[in-house]
Amino acid sequence: MTAELTERTYALSHLDALESEAVHIFREVAGEFERPVILFSGGKDSIVMLHLALKAFAPAAIPFSLLHVDTGHNFPEVIDYRDRTVDKHGLRLHVASVQDYIDRGVLRERPDGTRNPLQTVPLTEKIQDEKFDAVFGGGRRDEEKARAKERVFSLRDEFSQWDPRRQRPELWQLYNGRHAPGEHVRVFPLSNWTELDVWQYIAREDIELPQIYFAHQREVFRRAGMWLTAGDWGGPKDGENVEKRLIRYRTVGDMSCTGAVDSDATTLDAVIAEIAASRLTERGATRADDKLSEAAMEDRKREGYF
Amino acid sequence: MTTINTPAIDTTAIDTLRFATAGSVDDGKSTLVGRLLHDSKSVLADQLEAVEHASRNRGQDAPDLALLTDGLRAEREQGITIDVAYRYFATPRRRFILADTPGHVQYTRNMVTGASTAELAIVLVDARNGVVEQTRRHAAVAALLRVPHVVLAVNKMDLVGYEEQRFDRIVQDFAGHAEELGLPGFTPIPVSALVGDNVVERSAHMDWYAGPALLEFLETVPVGAENVDAPARFPVQYVIRHDEVRYYAGQLVSGALRVGDRVTVQPSGETSEITGIDALGTPVEVAYAPQSITVRLADQRDVSRGDMITAGASADAPTLTRDVRAAACHLAERPLRVGDRVLVRHTTRTAKAIVRDLGGATELCANDLGRITLRTAEPLALDDYADVRRTGAFILVDPADGATLTAGMADLS
Numbered sequence: 264m265t266a267e268l269t270e271r272t273y274a275l276s277h278l279d280a281l282e283s284e285a286v287h288i289f290r291e292v293a294g295e296f297e298r299p300v301i302l303f304s305g306g307k308d309s310i311v312m313l314h315l316a317l318k319a320f321a322p323a324a325i326p327f328s329l330l331h332v333d334t335g336h337n338f339p340e341v342i343d344y345r346d347r348t349v350d351k352h353g354l355r356l357h358v359a360s361v362q363d364y365i366d367r368g369v370l371r372e373r374p375d376g377t378r379n380p381l382q383t384v385p386l387t388e389k390i391q392d393e394k395f396d397a398v399f400g401g402g403r404r405d406e407e408k409a410r411a412k413e414r415v416f417s418l419r420d421e422f423s424q425w426d427p428r429r430q431r432p433e434l435w436q437l438y439n440g441r442h443a444p445g446e447h448v449r450v451f452p453l454s455n456w457t458e459l460d461v462w463q464y465i466a467r468e469d470i471e472l473p474q475i476y477f478a479h480q481r482e483v484f485r486r487a488g489m490w491l492t493a494g495d496w497g498g499p500k501d502g503e504n505v506e507k508r509l510i511r512y513r514t515v516g517d518m519s520c521t522g523a524v525d526s527d528a529t530t531l532d533a534v535i536a537e538i539a540a541s542r543l544t545e546r547g548a549t550r551a552d553d554k555l556s557e558a559a560m561e562d563r564k565r566e567g568y569f
Numbered sequence: 570m571t572t573i574n575t576p577a578i579d580t581t582a583i584d585t586l587r588f589a590t591a592g593s594v595d596d597g598k599s600t601l602v603g604r605l606l607h608d609s610k611s612v613l614a615d616q617l618e619a620v621e622h623a624s625r626n627r628g629q630d631a632p633d634l635a636l637l638t639d640g641l642r643a644e645r646e647q648g649i650t651i652d653v654a655y656r657y658f659a660t661p662r663r664r665f666i667l668a669d670t671p672g673h674v675q676y677t678r679n680m681v682t683g684a685s686t687a688e689l690a691i692v693l694v695d696a697r698n699g700v701v702e703q704t705r706r707h708a709a710v711a712a713l714l715r716v717p718h719v720v721l722a723v724n725k726m727d728l729v730g731y732e733e734q735r736f737d738r739i740v741q742d743f744a745g746h747a748e749e750l751g752l753p754g755f756t757p758i759p760v761s762a763l764v765g766d767n768v769v770e771r772s773a774h775m776d777w778y779a780g781p782a783l784l785e786f787l788e789t790v791p792v793g794a795e796n797v798d799a800p801a802r803f804p805v806q807y808v809i810r811h812d813e814v815r816y817y818a819g820q821l822v823s824g825a826l827r828v829g830d831r832v833t834v835q836p837s838g839e840t841s842e843i844t845g846i847d848a849l850g851t852p853v854e855v856a857y858a859p860q861s862i863t864v865r866l867a868d869q870r871d872v873s874r875g876d877m878i879t880a881g882a883s884a885d886a887p888t889l890t891r892d893v894r895a896a897a898c899h900l901a902e903r904p905l906r907v908g909d910r911v912l913v914r915h916t917t918r919t920a921k922a923i924v925r926d927l928g929g930a931t932e933l934c935a936n937d938l939g940r941i942t943l944r945t946a947e948p949l950a951l952d953d954y955a956d957v958r959r960t961g962a963f964i965l966v967d968p969a970d971g972a973t974l975t976a977g978m979a980d981l982s
Contacts, residue, residue, distance in 0.1 A: 275859065277583045277664050286849060286861040287820040290806040294874045294917065318849045319818070319861070323811040404655045411654040418971075427652060431973040432678050432900045434685040435962045436820075437914050441971025455666055457657045 273347050278464055282315065285452040287436060288415060289319040292397045292450055295440045299397035299450075300357065300390075303329040303348075305341035306515035307472055308401030310348075311461055314470050315398075315452060317352065328355035330398070332386050334378040335362035336494070336518040344473040357393060359385035376498070377520045387423040388449055397440065399450050405457045415454050421445040458513075458536055466531040477534065478511045478526045489522025513538075520552055582928050583659075586792050589668040589683035589716070591707040592693030597724050601693060601762035602656065602669050608769035609784060611658035646724065653679045662788045677936035678900040680707060681976055684714040685962070691720045691783075692743075694761070696729045698743045705750075708743070712750040713896055713978065715955060718790050719747075719755040722783060726775065727761040733777040746952060758783050799823045799858075800885035801830070802952070802960045803878040804916035809863060816847070816863035817872055819917070823952075823958035826864065826880060827855045834870060835877040835950035836889050841866040843880075871890070875918035877950045887950040887960060888981050893922070895963070895977040896954070897941040899933035905941075905965070905975055906932045913945055913977075915963040921946040922965070942978060954978035 269393050275283065292299050301316060303309045316325045331345060349356045361381050364370040390398060404411045406554050408538065414430050415436040431439055440448050453461070465472065483490040484499040493505050498519065510523035511534070528534045592598035605611075656667040668683030670676070684690055684748045690711045694704050711719050721743050729735045740757045747755055758767055759778055766772035767782045781789070801824035809816040826832075830843045845865040846853050864878065872878070879887060893913070899905050909924045927933055928940030954961030964974040 275584075275857075277585050280585055280859065282849065283582065283820060283859055283861040287806070290818050290820075290861070291917075294807045320807075320809055321847075321850055323809045323817075358754045405657045408654075411656065412652045432976070433973075434682050434964060434976050435959060436686070437962065437964050439914065439964065439966055439971065439973050441912075441966060443970065455655070455657070457659075459659075 271277045278460065278467060281456055281460055282318075282464070284436075284455065285312075285315045288438070288450060288452040289316050289399075292399070292440070293320070293417060296397040298393065298395050299327045299399065299500050300330045300393070300395045301327050301399040302401065303331050303345065303356070304401075304515065305331070305345040305348075305473060306401065307461055307465065308403065310470060311456075311464060312399055312401050312452060313348070313352075314468060320360065324353065327399070328357060330357045330359065330389060330395070332382045332389075333361060334382060334517040335360065335365075336378055338473070338475055338492070338493060338512075338515065338518060340473045340475050341515055344471075357389060359389035361385055362382075366370050366486060375519075377517065379520050383423065390423065391421065391445070396442065397448050399451050399452060401453055402451045403453050403456050403458070403461075404451075413451060413454065415451055416440050416450065417449040418442060419447055419449055423447075425449075434503075443510040459535070462531070462535050462538060463529045466535060473515065475512045475515065478509055478529045480507055482507055483510060483523060490524070491522060492518055494518055555567070581912045583662075583664055584788065584792055585664040585666060586689060586787060587666045587668070587687050588689040588691065588787065589670055589680065590691045590693065591670055591680045591683075591710070592703075592724075596693040596695045597762045598669075598693050601691075601724060601760070601768065602667065604762045604765055605667075605784060606656065606658055606770045608765060609658055609660055612818040614804055615837060629763050629979070642886055646953065649908070653683050660784070660788055661841070665787065672899060673730050677710065677938075678898065678976075680710050681714060681898045684710055684716050685976070687714075687716050689718040689720065689787070689790060690716045691722050692755075693722045693724050694739060694743075694906055696723050696735055696739065699739045705746050708746055708752060709750050711899070712747075712752040713898070713938060715958060715978075719752060720783065720786065721755050721757040723757060723759045724762055724783075726759045726766060726772075731759075731766075731772075731774045733775070736778075747961065756780075758786065778843060786910050799957060800887075800952075801832075801878075801880040802858075802887070802916075803862075803864065804918075804960070805872055805874055805876045805878065806917050808873060811852060814865065815869070815872075816865060817878065818861075818863045819858055819878075820861045821858045822859050822916070823957045824881070825857045826862075826878075830880045831878045832866070833886065833888060834872050836948045837876070838889075839870055841868050841870055864932065875916075877918075879950070887952050889948045889950055890926075890981075891945045892949050893941075893943040893945060893949060893951065893963075893977070893979060894981065895941050895943075895979045897933065897939050897978070898939045898976045899939070899974065900976060901967070901972055901974045902935050903967075903972075903974075904932040904934045910968065911943075911974060912966040912968050913943060913949070913963050914966055915949050915951070916960060919966075920949065921968075941975070941982075943977075951979045951981060953981050955980075 301312055361378050364385050402410055412427060414433045442448055482493050484493055490510055493499055499505055509527055511526040512523050514521060528537045538549040590598055636726050654669045656669055658665050670680045670683035682976050692707045723739050724931055736759045758765040759775055766774055769784045771782045804819050805817045806819040822928050828843050828846055832843055833840050843864055844867050846856050847862055847863045848856055907924055907927055911922050913920050913922045922945040923944045925944050926942040933939050952960040961979040963977045967974055
């Protein structure tokens with residue numbers, strides 16, 4: 264009873280199809296918005312975003328600037344990578360600093376020392392001050408259950424809030440970016456990518472990454488079932504023993520809540536083999552902030568988190 | 570993330586199937602999706618642990634696989650699915666992108682959304698109830714959106730004693746509706762999502778069924794519907810200017826373009842010749858849908874975002890018209906009325922329009938399927954949606970607040 268397909272067909276490979284889709288999204292934003300910006304943390308997803316944007320507008324320069332939300336608890340390797348990348352491509356970098364908000368007394372340090380939840384206000388105010396109307400994020404729908412319901416174009420109010428019940432239906436590849444003054448649109452070009460896709464694409468395109476993504480010796484201590492890097496941010500506490508282990512990072516974020524995994528994967532191929540065999544999601548393995556509750560990500564998204 | 574037993578760094582051999590699921594509230598759709606993810610080993614330890622934990626909190630003994638797909642707090646609290654959720658999984662043979670759409674009648678718009686990019690739709694029925702009003706509605710949406718393949722999954726076969734006659738009656742019944750709706754064909758599969766019959770593994774309980782298990786079918790159904798023989802359609806997204814050269818950037822949404830092709834720019838009708846194509850950094854002689862490319866033309870034409878470059882015989886040209894007739898699904902809570910002023914978003918072009926007619930009705934309400942006639946302020950280069958989905962599709966947008974109002978599928982015949 265199945266209909267026969269008689270036409271000759273041409274199927275793009277999986278990675279080519281994802282790449283083409285992401286480039287289409289970047290170009291739509293360039294065509295429809297006045298002041299787009301790419302959220303760039305120096306993590307692998309934002310690095311892949313930048314790579315795709317460079318390809319989308321070659322041979323010309325990309326018509327966007329970069330924005331880094333700096334928690335003050337950064338891995339030095341990542342900040343170094345960020346600055347080299349900005350120089351290499353002649354980009355403009357904006358920084359929204361959580362430390363600055365804490366110093367001014369606008370935000371207060373949390374008892375657990377975690378600064379991820381503190382990023383929302385500096386991010387939102389920077390978007391408002393700079394009048395950014397489209398903000399690219401590296402969020403992927405495979406990361407988490409609330410993100411699985413996110414649109415490619417996600418409308419945010421002046422407080423950056425996400426209302427899952429008021430999302431616009433998104434059909435075909437017709438992205439609707441209309442917004443009122445003060446509102447903006449979060450755009451997720453990697454929506455349909457998985458963690459493995461990102462790594463396979465990095466390998467195929469030979470994209471440089473910060474070294475902390477590969478196995479190295481590091482002084483770490485155990486907290487809430489994760490290996491955290493010892494540092495000025497407030498770890499370790501009494502009773503938490505520092506030890507030297509062979510580890511790597513699967514995600515890159517605030518040092519206080521991004522855990523390392525035991526790994527001997529020193530090359531891209533070894534990392535890909537490790538991920539393919541992993542029995543944990545990357546957030547489950549490495550993010551303390553997502554373990555707060557069943558709806559932790561949903562709540563942070565509603566408040567204007569990425 | 571996905572699980573693959575052997576890491577495949579060379580992914581060139583692997584393609585992707587985008588599919589959508591639809592079912593009524595109690596057809597067990599979330600369970601089916603959960604089973605598909607679980608039995609294909611796409612659910613990872615921490616996700617399963619979270620589901621087991623949540624199931625225990627609700628006083629259930631076995632993990633409720635439906636909880637795998639209910640992402641929002643309200644969904645978990647009410648035990649329903651509100652919004653389209655996208656799921657990703659892979660087998661050694663294929664990657665899958667699943668648009669998991671809720672089935673309540675008030676959420677038809679979600680199925681329309683999921684089906685708009687799907688190459689296959691699974692319509693789920695409860696074997697105890699057979700084809701019901703919502704089944705017909707889901708079949709109608711699949712037919713309207715021209716989803717190339719439809720699977721009729723007759724679920725809960727365990728609750729009807731795996732009875733062949735029951736299955737056959739439901740298939741007969743559905744076939745009648747399918748023909749009426751213009752659905753080109755469908756593939757019926759008897760399953761039990763709860764027990765796992767014919768989802769990933771073939772069932773030992775139904776030896777009268779000789780066909781494939783659901784996952785087996787998903788792995789082997791042909792994909793890549795953008796066919797090379799269809800007319801070339803290249804909506805211009807953005808003009809890249811560099812060293813006095815103009816590169817027209819866009820995604821080829823149908824057909825193929827070659828260096829040397831004579832092309833027409835719509836809607837101006839001016840003609841030119843392709844002098845170069847770049848596929849994201851690589852110069853190529855030919856490009857195929859759905860590649861993102863840049864194109865250079867022989868003459869300095871006034872081409873900008875919203876224009877469409879087309880190639881091929883004049884018989885294959887799109888229809889230039891300001892009078893747009895289409896099938897429609899209304900998506901917004903506020904009704905669409907005759908006389909409304911809207912914006913039409915078609916490929917990369919946005920034009921003003923007035924709603925002239927709604928198939929005789931005075932208004933279209935949320936989740937209504939109907940017919941629409943528009944008068945646009947400028948000509949659109951349209952194809953029949955049946956011929957080319959991407960250039961036959963449009964959405965209507967409220968000029969006041971930007972809300973997406975209606976989905977339209979051009980019907981020029």
